[in-house]
Amino acid sequence: MKHSLLAAAAAASVLAMGVGGALAADLTYEPPPAPPPPFSWAGFYAGVHAGYAWGSEDDNQSNLFGPEPTPADSFDMDGFVGGVHAGYNWQANQFVFGVEGDVDYTNIKGSEGYAGYVPDFRNDYVEGTLQLKSEWQASARLRAGYAVDNFLIYATGGIAFADGKLSSNGYAYNADANFSSSDSNTHVGWTIGAGAEYAFTPNWIGRAELRYTEFGSKSYELLEGPVDASWTQTAVTVGLSYKF
Numbered sequence: 001m002k003h004s005l006l007a008a009a010a011a012a013s014v015l016a017m018g019v020g021g022a023l024a025a026d027l028t029y030e031p032p033p034a035p036p037p038p039f040s041w042a043g044f045y046a047g048v049h050a051g052y053a054w055g056s057e058d059d060n061q062s063n064l065f066g067p068e069p070t071p072a073d074s075f076d077m078d079g080f081v082g083g084v085h086a087g088y089n090w091q092a093n094q095f096v097f098g099v100e101g102d103v104d105y106t107n108i109k110g111s112e113g114y115a116g117y118v119p120d121f122r123n124d125y126v127e128g129t130l131q132l133k134s135e136w137q138a139s140a141r142l143r144a145g146y147a148v149d150n151f152l153i154y155a156t157g158g159i160a161f162a163d164g165k166l167s168s169n170g171y172a173y174n175a176d177a178n179f180s181s182s183d184s185n186t187h188v189g190w191t192i193g194a195g196a197e198y199a200f201t202p203n204w205i206g207r208a209e210l211r212y213t214e215f216g217s218k219s220y221e222l223l224e225g226p227v228d229a230s231w232t233q234t235a236v237t238v239g240l241s242y243k244f
Contacts, residue, residue, distance in 0.1 A: 038149050039147075039149050039150040039199050039202070040091060041089045041091045041096045041147055041152060041199075041243075042089050042090055042091040042096075043088070043089060043243055043244060044086075044087075044088050044243075044244045045086065045087055045088075045089070045205065045241045045242060045243040045244065046084070046085065046086035046087075046241065046242060046244075047084070047085055047086075047205070047207075047239050047240050047241030047242060048082075048083070048084055048085075048239055048240060049082060049083065049084075049085055049102070049207070049209070049237045049238065049239025049240075050080070050081070050082030050083075050237060050238070050239070051080075051081055051082065051235055051236045051237030051238060052078070052079075052080065052081065052235070052236055053078060053079060053080075053081045053106070053108055053233045053234065053235035053236075054076070054077070054078035054233060054234060055076075055077050055078070055108075055213075055231055055232045055233030055234060056074060056075065056076055056077060056110075056231060056232060057074060057075050057076075057077050057110055057132045057229060057230070057231040058073070058074050058229070058230055058231065058232075059072070059073055059074070059130070059132075059166075059227050059228060059229040059230075060073065060227060060228050061073055061114060061130060061227050063225075064118050064119075064120065064121070064224050064225045064227070065114075065116040065117060065118060066116060066117040066118070066119055066123075067117075068116065069114070069115070069116030069117070070113075070114055070115045070116055071114050071116065072111075072112035072113060072114040072129070072130035074112070075110045075111060075112035075130075075132075076110050077108055077109060077110030077132065077134075077231055077233065078108060078109075078110065079106060079107040079108035079109055080105075080106065080107045080108075081104050081105075081106045081108065081137065081235050081237065082104060082105060082106075082237070083102055083103050083104030083105055083137075084102065084103060085100060085101065085102035085239065085241070086100070086101060086102075087099055087100030087101065087143070089143075091147070094146055094147050094148065095144075095145075095146060095147075096143075096144070096145045096146070096147050096152060096154065097142075097143065097144050097145075098142070098143040098144075099140075099141070099142060099143070100140075100141050100142075100143055100156065101138070101139065101140045101141070102138060102139055103136070103137075103138045104136060104137045104138065105135065105136060106134050106135055106136060106137050106162070107133075107135070108133070108134045108233065109131060109132065109133035109134070110131070110132060111129050111130060111131035111132075112129070112130055113127070113128070113129050113130075114126075114127070114128055114129070114130055114170075115127040115128075118224050118225070120224070120225050121172070121223070121224045121225070122172070122174065122175065123174075124172040124173065124174040124175055125172070125173045125174065126170050126171065126172050126173070126179075126224070127170055127171055127173075128168055128169050128170015128171065128179075129168070129169055129170065130166070130167070130168050130227075131166070131167045131168075131169075132164055132165070132166050132167075132229055132231065133164070133165050133167070134162050134163055134164050134165075134231075135163055135165070136162065136163050137160065137161065137162040137163075137213075138160070138161045138162075139158055139159065139160045139161070139191050139213075140158050140159050141156045141157055141158030141159075141191065142156065142157060142158055143155070143156045144156075150198060150199035150200075151196070151197070151198050151199075152196065152197045152198075152199075153194070153195070153196050154194065154195055154196075154197070155192075155193070155194050156191075156192070156193055156194070156195065156209075156211070157190070157191060157192040157193070158190070158191060159188065159189075159190060159191070160188070160189045160190060160191040160213045160215065161186060161187065161188055161189075162186070162187045162189075162215050163184065163185070163186055163187070164184065164185050164186075164187050164215070164218065164220075164229065164231075165182055165183070165184045166182060166183055166184075166185075166220040166222065166227060166229055167180070167181070167182035168180070168181050168182070168222045168223065168224060168227075179223055180223075181222045181223035181224075182222070183220040183221045183222060185218035185219075185220060186218075187215035187216055187218055187230070187231075188215070188216055189213060189214045189215040189216045189230075190213070190214055191211050191212065191213040191214075192211065192212055193209060193210050193211030193212060194209070194210060195207055195208060195209030195210065196208055196209075197241070199243070202243070203242055203243050203244075204240065204241075204242060204243075205240070205241040205242075205243055206238075206239070206240055206241075207238065207239045207240070207241060208236075208237070208238050208239075209236070209237050209238075209239070210234070210235070210236050211234070211235050211237075212232070212233075212234050213232065213233050213234075213235070214230070214232045215230055215231050215232070215233075216230055217229065217230035218230070
């Protein structure tokens with residue numbers, strides 16, 4: 001009887017130690033996985049963008065006319081803008097600084113009718129249309145922004161370039177003939193704007209941007225005489241960038 005009780009006590013002790021060990025193993029503490037590091041905006045990126053631009057042209061065609069003219073001294077312009085961009089960012093805590101350049105194909109144009117006597121054009125009475133068109137634009141800019149993890153808001157500004165083609169097509173009454181002339185120039189101006197970007201992945205970034213640009217005046221040599229022209233525009237674009 002005594003031996004039976006000792007054997008039962010030993011078996012119970014072994015069983016308790018096994019259960020206790022299993023429970024101890026189940027209660028082992030495992031720390032949670034470390035959170036992913038915050039998104040870094042630093043580095044090189046490149047992408048594409050597209051949108052719409054609108055603005056107004058200003059010129060001095062009225063200087064060519066005699067008394068009581070109806071010149072095309074100002075008219076609206078608008079059209080498509082789209083191209084490629086590339087840049088580099090530096091980041092200090094949540095502040096992001098960078099440089100960016102872009103080159104765009106554009107189809108921005110506008111026109112206005114005119115009529116009157118032109119003393120230097122055989123003192124003829126003419127009627128016609130003046131048109132300004134831009135087919136490419138580019139810019140080189142600085143950027144500064146504030147990031148909250150993978151969301152960035154920024155301001156940007158710098159120098160802007162664009163081609164311009166000024167065309168005049170009309171009819172001269174005294175000569176009883178149609179006439180047409182055009183001239184091309186490269187305009188230099190400035191641009192300023194703001195935008196927002198969102199990083200969907202560590203590499204792919206979406207963007208939306210609003211920019212205002214003034215393209216400085218250039219002189220165009222037309223058949224009727226020289227015309228100085230400039231224009232301003234506002235452009236809204238959306239795009240996609242790849243961060244390397």
